[in-house]
């Protein structure tokens with residue numbers, strides 16, 4: 001589709017924290033990359049509740065728990081799974097290409 005955003009390299013797959021969250025910078029944005037049993041997912045790193053860095057949170061399976069107020073999100077689609085998080089977090093379409101994690105952003 002003509003209006004799709006381009007794929008951008010963000011990190012080599014081998015540099016990801018296994019089954020954990022890895023922080024990367026993309027321009028001026030901080031992005032959280034999640035390595036999970038069902039693939040790699042990505043979101044904005046800053047929590048949409050109070051701006052804490054989700055990369056400092058606790059990650060288990062497909063759920064990232066914010067380090068500040070313990071709100072939680074499902075990284076597969078961004079939906080909130082635990083209060084005080086109530087709005088979906090911004091997630092990015094993600095793929096692996098030639099050993100690189102790529103996101104549409």
Ligand code: FES
Nearest residue numbers: 047050066069071
């Ligand atoms: S800053 Fe993340 S739940 Fe409040």
